[in-house]
Amino acid sequence: MIAVVQFGGSNCDRDAVQALEQLGYTAERVWHEDGLPADTDGIVLPGGFSYGDYLRAGAMAAQSPIMADIREHERRGVPVLGVCNGAQIGSESGLTPGAFTTNERARFQCEHVHLRVENAETPWTRRFEQGAVISLPIAHGEGRFEITEERLATLRANDRVLFRYCDPNGNVTDGANPNGSTDNIAGVLGDRDTTAVLMPHPERATLPSRRQAGTDGQGILHGFSERTTVIE
Amino acid sequence: MSLSPSDYQLVVSEIDRDPTPAEEALFENLWSEHCAYRSSWPLLSAFDSDGPQVVIGPGDDAGVVELSEDVYLTLGIESHNHPSYVDPYDGAATGVGGIVRDTLSMGAYPIALTDSLYFGSFDQEHPQYLFEGVVEGIADYGNSIGVPTVGGSVAFHPSYEGNPLVNVACVGLVTDDRLVTAEAQEPGNALVIVGNATGRDGLGGASFASEDLGDDAATEDRPAVQVGDPYAEKLLIEANEQFIDEGLIESARDLGAAGLGGASSELVAKGGYGAEIELTNVHQREPNMNALEILLAESQERICYEVAPENVERVAEIADRFDLGCSAIGTVTEGNYVCTFEGETVVDVSATFLGDGAPTEVLESTEPTTPTEPSLPEISLREAFESVLSSPNTAKKRWVYRQYDHEVGNRTLVRPGDDSAVLAIDACDDETGIAISAGADPNWTEADPYLGATAVGLEVATNLASKGATPLAAVDCLNGGNPEKPDVYGGFKGIIDGLAESCSELSIPVVGGNVSLYNDSSSGPIAPTPTICMVGVTDGFETPPAGLPANTETASLCVVGDPTIAGTARGALGGSEYLAQLGGEDTFPDPSEGTDPGAFIETLSEVATEAHVQAVHDVSHGGLAVALAEMVTDERGISATIGGPAHERLFNERAGRTVVATTDPDAVTDAFDGVAPVATVGETTDDGALTVHTDADELVYDATTISDLRNVLEAELE
Numbered sequence: 028m029i030a031v032v033q034f035g036g037s038n039c040d041r042d043a044v045q046a047l048e049q050l051g052y053t054a055e056r057v058w059h060e061d062g063l064p065a066d067t068d069g070i071v072l073p074g075g076f077s078y079g080d081y082l083r084a085g086a087m088a089a090q091s092p093i094m095a096d097i098r099e100h101e102r103r104g105v106p107v108l109g110v111c112n113g114a115q116i117g118s119e120s121g122l123t124p125g126a127f128t129t130n131e132r133a134r135f136q137c138e139h140v141h142l143r144v145e146n147a148e149t150p151w152t153r154r155f156e157q158g159a160v161i162s163l164p165i166a167h168g169e170g171r172f173e174i175t176e177e178r179l180a181t182l183r184a185n186d187r188v189l190f191r192y193c194d195p196n197g198n199v200t201d202g203a204n205p206n207g208s209t210d211n212i213a214g215v216l217g218d219r220d221t222t223a224v225l226m227p228h229p230e231r232a233t234l235p236s237r238r239q240a241g242t243d244g245q246g247i248l249h250g251f252s253e254r255t256t257v258i259e
Numbered sequence: 260m261s262l263s264p265s266d267y268q269l270v271v272s273e274i275d276r277d278p279t280p281a282e283e284a285l286f287e288n289l290w291s292e293h294c295a296y297r298s299s300w301p302l303l304s305a306f307d308s309d310g311p312q313v314v315i316g317p318g319d320d321a322g323v324v325e326l327s328e329d330v331y332l333t334l335g336i337e338s339h340n341h342p343s344y345v346d347p348y349d350g351a352a353t354g355v356g357g358i359v360r361d362t363l364s365m366g367a368y369p370i371a372l373t374d375s376l377y378f379g380s381f382d383q384e385h386p387q388y389l390f391e392g393v394v395e396g397i398a399d400y401g402n403s404i405g406v407p408t409v410g411g412s413v414a415f416h417p418s419y420e421g422n423p424l425v426n427v428a429c430v431g432l433v434t435d436d437r438l439v440t441a442e443a444q445e446p447g448n449a450l451v452i453v454g455n456a457t458g459r460d461g462l463g464g465a466s467f468a469s470e471d472l473g474d475d476a477a478t479e480d481r482p483a484v485q486v487g488d489p490y491a492e493k494l495l496i497e498a499n500e501q502f503i504d505e506g507l508i509e510s511a512r513d514l515g516a517a518g519l520g521g522a523s524s525e526l527v528a529k530g531g532y533g534a535e536i537e538l539t540n541v542h543q544r545e546p547n548m549n550a551l552e553i554l555l556a557e558s559q560e561r562i563c564y565e566v567a568p569e570n571v572e573r574v575a576e577i578a579d580r581f582d583l584g585c586s587a588i589g590t591v592t593e594g595n596y597v598c599t600f601e602g603e604t605v606v607d608v609s610a611t612f613l614g615d616g617a618p619t620e621v622l623e624s625t626e627p628t629t630p631t632e633p634s635l636p637e638i639s640l641r642e643a644f645e646s647v648l649s650s651p652n653t654a655k656k657r658w659v660y661r662q663y664d665h666e667v668g669n670r671t672l673v674r675p676g677d678d679s680a681v682l683a684i685d686a687c688d689d690e691t692g693i694a695i696s697a698g699a700d701p702n703w704t705e706a707d708p709y710l711g712a713t714a715v716g717l718e719v720a721t722n723l724a725s726k727g728a729t730p731l732a733a734v735d736c737l738n739g740g741n742p743e744k745p746d747v748y749g750g751f752k753g754i755i756d757g758l759a760e761s762c763s764e765l766s767i768p769v770v771g772g773n774v775s776l777y778n779d780s781s782s783g784p785i786a787p788t789p790t791i792c793m794v795g796v797t798d799g800f801e802t803p804p805a806g807l808p809a810n811t812e813t814a815s816l817c818v819v820g821d822p823t824i825a826g827t828a829r830g831a832l833g834g835s836e837y838l839a840q841l842g843g844e845d846t847f848p849d850p851s852e853g854t855d856p857g858a859f860i861e862t863l864s865e866v867a868t869e870a871h872v873q874a875v876h877d878v879s880h881g882g883l884a885v886a887l888a889e890m891v892t893d894e895r896g897i898s899a900t901i902g903g904p905a906h907e908r909l910f911n912e913r914a915g916r917t918v919v920a921t922t923d924p925d926a927v928t929d930a931f932d933g934v935a936p937v938a939t940v941g942e943t944t945d946d947g948a949l950t951v952h953t954d955a956d957e958l959v960y961d962a963t964t965i966s967d968l969r970n971v972l973e974a975e976l977e
Contacts, residue, residue: 035490035493035494035497035581035582036403036490036493036494038403038404038405038493038667039405039667041668041669042667042668042669045669046669058580060580074667075405075493076402076403076489076490076493078490079403079488079489079490079493080403081490132977134395134398134661134662135398135399135402135661135662135663135664136661136662137660137661137662137663137664137665137666138661164666166402166664166666166667168402228666230669231666231667231669234669236672236683236690236800237669237670237671237672237683238672238800238801239671239672239673239674240666240671
């Protein structure tokens with residue numbers, strides 16, 4: 028069962044469950060105070076505004092007791108995917124490198140972007156070709172990925188970058204960077220390939236009937252097909 | 260402001276004593292124009308709110324209509340005009356919060372918001388400041404609570420200089436078994452407040468909304484504006500869902516204008532009951548609040564629930580789970596509406612008298628004057644085209660909707676920037692979608708309140724039908740100036756009658772609404788503004804785009820519903836962006852002249868989804884010239900010929916017209932035979948440019964130039 032962790036202020040939890048179910052997975056919303064159910068074999072940190080994002084986005088949720096449980100599962104290779112606010116929680120809690128901060132324009136942005144697949148050897152990207160261009164929606168005000176030069180070099184050397192914002196032809200340009208992210212980075216891996224975060228919303232581009240949004244999100248959510256059951 | 264001497268006398272003669280200070284304040288607020296619709300109520304009977312699809316009509320927190328068996332939509336609309344002038348960010352944000360709670364209190368889950376915004380001239384500093392603040396306030400609140408803002412409208416007009424309008428509508432989804440009303444069910448049940456703690460914010464908001472805005476309003480009235488807490492609202496959405504899941508709620512009402520006193524008295528009055536409430540039971544944020552403050556504070560994110568005694572504990576548990584305050588404040592009774600404070604009675608009056616006792620009156624009105632003879636500017640066609648296309652009113656609104664999360668909820672099939680938004684409703688068994696469109700045009704209703712308002716109704720319906728949707732129901736937000744001025748009241752009466760006439764003609768029930776008067780400042784009254792938010796049903800998820808799709812064969816361009824091209828009517832320019840930009844006056848085009856609007860909408864919604872149709876785009880603001888320009892893309896262009904008097908044919912804003920790009924123009928002509936005129940004016944091209952041949956001049960603009968001309972909001976604000 029994939030646990031979609033609902034914090035107060037999460038708002039993409041229902042959408043994530045719907046998208047995962049559409050792909051044939053069993054998924055459930057799990058209220059953060061209730062802890063992870065015993066049969067959890069995948070975890071989604073969904074989008075939204077946890078605790079209103081009244082402090083830094085994701086900062087409060089990152090301190091929530093359930094995070095210890097999530098870290099424990101993560102260490103055992105249970106796939107963890109953070110989307111949007113979930114990505115912010117992921118970086119605030121140290122599951123993934125870097126930080127997400129206020130967009131360059133300092134405004135919320137809801138639009139569709141193109142992403143280039145930078146590493147097609149992970150559960151989240153295996154269904155795409157290396158260098159493939161996919162299209163996903165973004166909806167965030169604090170999605171600018173920031174990281175020091177030194178750590179960026181390590182990210183690159185270890186192939187930890189999943190997606191970079193690009194133009195429709197796959198060129199990674201300033202013009203295609205919606206929020207001023209360092210090196211156009213839209214999504215990164217944690218220490219394990221089974222842990223990933225990204226600002227764009229794969230769950231909003233999964234249902235075939237939503238034709239304007241496309242279905243490029245399916246390949247990412249299928250990362251959960253490689254999930255492992257926790258053995259106590 | 261205090262209770263007027265005549266109202267005071269009325270109260271005294273009813274209750275047979277002098278009212279207590281708390282009672283007097285309650286009457287002052289609940290009998291205000293904002294709450295009691297004193298000078299609009301007699302006019303509102305013009306609206307038709309019946310239909311087989313109507314489950315709950317006007318009078319509850321939101322209207323309810325049936326979408327398919329046991330699947331209902333709730334529709335509500337609210338104005339937050341005065342607060343948005345005083346504090347644009349918080350004023351607009353709390354407007355969103357209020358209409359969302361009106362949806363929750365019906366047991367529904369909010370699935371879409373629209374915002375119709377009206378500001379003074381865009382080239383002035385202050386309206387721009389208000390515009391930026393209002394959009395940011397809506398974005399931050401709506402985005403946080405996870406309700407997509409999928410549509411709306413933005414208009415700039417000098418009459419809104421000292422008094423902007425923010426009209427927010429919400430669509431909710433509810434099934435038959437979850438529906439809750441604001442009608443108290445049974446004496447003995449508990450009244451429970453769930454949500455934020457009550458503080459001293461927003462005191463006297465209802466009476467503040469019932470006066471003209473003074474020049475010093477921005478500083479003087481700030482205490483009357485509430486501050487929103489979208490996090491609490493989101494928690495309230497979740498708690499409300501669980502209350503309804505577990506069947507814990509007997510009735511519910513949002514705490515809005517006049518706070519606890521308003522919501523609790525209205526709820527019990529609707530059921531024909533009274534209440535006993537101990538005000539100190541209300542969970543409070545500030546120490547030493549007195550009875551009047553607890554009763555009337557407009558602290559946000561609170562709902563009053565009627566709960567059976569055995570369920571009170573469970574409601575409190577759920578509220579606690581979501582970190583929300585919860586207090587059982589009293590019970591529903593058979594008697595009066597009674598409030599005590601530390602055991603001492605501070606209010607003891609009939610709830611019905613409090614709710615319905617305000618006298619209503621038809622005020623003196625004068626018929627608005629409308630131009631009879633055209634007086635038109637002398638200008639070249641190119642200059643006119645560029646001036647109209649680059650007006651902030653016809654400009655791209657991407658700068659606005661890019662800041663709104665318009666996809667959360669995963670229902671959005673057609674995003675903003677099209678004629679209507681379209682949402683998938685998976686709760687229905689088959690592929691059923693709903694199209695949503697909202698707006699009004701101050702130029703139209705200023706030129707001719709009555710005809711302008713009929714045009715607004717027809718235009719919004721045309722937006723739906725252009726997506727292949729059949730209109731289902733509407734809610735309206737009627738904004739006017741000071742009703743005590745006969746000419747203002749006359750114009751206000753005009754927009755009500757016009758909108759009502761249009762909706763009746765189109766068989767669209769108006770299931771709810773809101774009235775906002777006293778939108779008057781030192782820069783004068785606003786143009787009477789009849790915002791309508793309309794919802795339609797699509798059969799299937801496939802809808803034609805407004806812009807020409809890439810990789811398509813050459814198609815013919817049919818203009819439907821335009822008697823001026825056929826030469827059977829003059830293209831009257833009254834109310835057009837053309838005159839607003841270039842000066843002059845003209846009569847307003849009667850949209851029903853020469854066509855049958857009802858049959859036009861019905862036929863268009865059928866034709867729009869036929870296989871031969873590539874694109875459909877409604878013709879409205881800026882006229883045919885702007886509609887054609889908006890259809891052009893980098894890949895696909897248009898070559899059209901418009902004979903006869905070019906200016907009036909290209910720029911008149913007669914409502915009830917649409918452009919259909921089709922590979923089978925005969926099928927379009929046949930479908931509209933006897934319904935509306937169809938003129939084939941040209942065809943699509945592969946040069947990505949707009950070319951319009953006229954007797955006077957030729958317009959040639961490529962897609963990039965058109966896009967640049969229409970980019971004025973972003974160019975100025977980014």
